[in-house]
Amino acid sequence: MKIIASYSIKGGVGKTAASVNLAYASAKAGNETLLIDLDPQGASSFYFRISAGKKDKRGYFFTQKNRLLKQIRGSNYKGLDILPANLSFRNFDIMLNSMSKSKKRLKQILSSLEKEYDLIILDCPPSINLLSENVFNAADMILVPVIPTTLSERTYEQLLKFFQNNGYKKKIIRPFFSMAQSKNKLHRQTIANMENRHPEFLKSIISFLIEIERMGVHRKPALVYASKKSHVQSYRTLFNEIVKILDKK
C-alpha cells in the first residue's frame, strides 16, 4: 500500500482536482483506492456526491480502525472509496495536540488499512500545522501542485525550507505544474526557470482548463465526462508517472 498526499500551503492551486482525478485513474487501473478528504470544506466528497459525515464523531479518526472503516463510502466507481470530510476535521490540531506521538498518529491509523487498499490519496487542506506534519510522516509522496507564477514559486521554496529545518525527507516532495496556461508568457518563463532549478518537478503538466473547472457542475472526476480532451488526459499521464516513481521505491 502506498500513500500520496496532494498538498500545498496555498489554496486554489488544483489540489482537489488532482486528488479526485488521480484517485479515479488509480481505481480505473485496477488499484483498490481510498481518497481521504482531510479538508473540512469537503470539496472532494462533494465531487463524488457524498455528503459529509456526522459532526460529532471526531475522536475516531486517529484511534479506532473499525469506526474509521464505518465512515468509508463506496463511490460511484468500482475500486474507489471515499472517506468524506467532516466539519470536525477543523479541530484536528487541537485533537492531535492532546495525544501522545502527535506527529505520527495519521501514519499509524493509515498503516492499519494495508489489507484493504493498494493506494491512499490524501486531499489536504491548505495550511502548515500539526495535521500537515502528520501527512509528511505518513505519505510516500507529497504531490505539490504549483501554478507557474512568482508567488507560487516562493511558497514552494518555503515548503522546502520547512522540510529542511524540521528534518523531513525532501526526497518525497514531487511538485508538478498546475493550471498552467501555454499562451501566458510569464507562465512559460516560470516553468522553464523552475524546471531548471528544481529537477524534482514531474514531467506531466496540468493545464488550466474550463472542463476541469466544470467538475462542480458535473459532480464527477473530469476523467469521466471529458476523458477525450487531451488536457484532461494529462491526469492519467501524471498518475502513470507517479506510479513509476513509487514502484522504484
Next chain:
Amino acid sequence: MKTSIINDTRYLLPDNLTKKHFLDSLKTCFTVKQVTNTSESFSILENFEWSLYSKKMMAIRHENQTISLWNELNLFDDETALVIDNINARAKFWWDFPDSDAQQTLKPILKLRALYPVYQGILKIEQLNLQNDEGKILIFCQFISICEPERPRSPIMRQVKISPVTGYSKEHKQAVKLLRELGGFKPSLPPMDSLLGALGISPAPYTVKPELNLPAAMPARTAVSSIISTMIEKQRLNEQGIINDIDTEFLHHFRVSIRMVRAAIAQLKEVFPQHDVPVLKQRFGDLARETNYLRDIDVFILDKERYMNFLPESMRNDLLPMFNDFEKKRQTEAKRISRWIASRAYRKEIDDLQSLFINGYSAVETEWSEQATIELAINKIQKTYKKIYKAAQKINNTTPDENIHSIRISCKKLRYLLYFFASEFNMKKIKRVGKHLKSLQDTLGIFNDLTVQGDFLKNYLYQLEHKPKKDIMLIASLGGLISTLYTMQLQERYRCIQELAIFSNESNQQLFRETFIVSPEAG
C-alpha cells in the same frame, strides 16, 4: 475495499412478478438508473467431462464469439471475467485460443478435451444503479434473464443480484427487504447449480475409471459380470464423440474401457466356462484392434510440439511435411472409424456382447464362479504382484527390453485389478499401494512410449525410400529425432530398473501382504 465484493446477494424472482412491477417497486425507495441493457444469443461451453464445472467455473460464448470465463462467485460480472478472443470462432481446444493467458488458464482444466456448447439460449442482462437524489449510487443491481431461442419473451430463469456499496448497508438491507416482499427467494443451491438446474441441464462429470462397490461376499461371477458391464457402458458413452470426432479422448477412453473388459476376462477367466474365454477375448480384441491405427496417429500428432522441440530451430519446419502427411491420413482413418462405430455391424456386435453381461453371465457353474468376490480378488492381486516382483528381481543391465515391457503389461493388469476391487480393502493402504504402482507405471510408460515412438518414426523413414531426393532435410531431421529418442530411452531404462527395485523390495512386499487380506475394516 478489497473485501467488499463478497457480499453479493442473489434472488430468484417468482413467475407471477412482472418486470414492470419489480422496477416500480424499486422506484418507491430509490432513483433507478439503467446503465446497460444487453440481449444476445449465447452458449454455455463445457467439455465431455464437465471439467470447468468441476473447477467451479463457467464459460459462455457470446454472440460476437468471444468467450467469458467466470469463477462461480462472479458469474456474469463483466469486470472479473477472463475474456477470451475467439477470432476464428472455431476454437475448441486450449491451444486454439490466441491469448497465452487464456491458454495457461484452460490447459490444466481442459487437458486434451474439446469445448462444445451444452446449452444455447438468449441472455439478457440489465445493469441498474439504485441511487439517492444526489445521484450517489447506493446499490448495484443486476437483472439477469435467460430465454429459450424459440420463446424469447418468456424467460425460464430470472435472477436479481444486488451488490452493496461500501458504507451504505442500511440501503442494502432496505433493498433486500423489498425483494423479499415481492416474493424473491434465495436459491438453495450454489450459483452454477441453480442456473443449470433452471435451464434443465444436469452436469454429468465423467471419468473412465470405474467406481465399483462390490460386496465382499458377492458370488465372483456376478461381480466380474458387473465389472464388465460397467466398462461396456463406459465404452458406449464414448461412441457418439468418436462418430462426431469431437476430440481424441473419446477414442482413447473407448479403448481403455475395452482394455479393462479384456483384462477382466483374461485375469478372472476362472469364473467363466473354459471354452467361452477365447471366444470373448477374440470378440473384444477385434473391437479394439479395429481402432489401433487411428490411436497411433492421434498419439503421434498430439506430440507434434514435443518432437519439433527436440530439433534445432532451423530444422523444425523440415518435419512439417511428415505431420501434414499424417494429418491427411488421420482424416481418412477417423472417417472410417466414425462410419464403423455408426454401422449396424458394430452396433449389433456390441449389443450382443453387452446383453451377455448385463444380468450376470449365465452358464454352468465353474470352480470359481460361486466363490466370494474377495477370495478371487486376493488370489489374483497377490499372484499378479508376485509375478511382477519375481520378474523385477531378475532385471539387470543386460536384460532385454522385451522383459521390461512385459513387466509393464503385468503392472497395468495389477492396476486394473485394483480399480475393480478397491472397495474390498482398507482404503488408506490401497492408496499407498496405488501411489507406488503409479510411480513405477509412469516410468515404465515413458520408457515404452519412447520405444514405440522410435519404431513409428523408423517405419515412416523406410516408407520414404521411394521418394525423390528433395526430402533430404526431412530424412535428416528424422534421423535426429530417432537418435534423440534413443538416448532418452537409454536414460529411462536406467530409471525403470531403479523403480522396479523399489517396487519389489521387502517393505513393499510386506505392504501387499498386509493390504490384500480379508479385513474387518473394509467396505
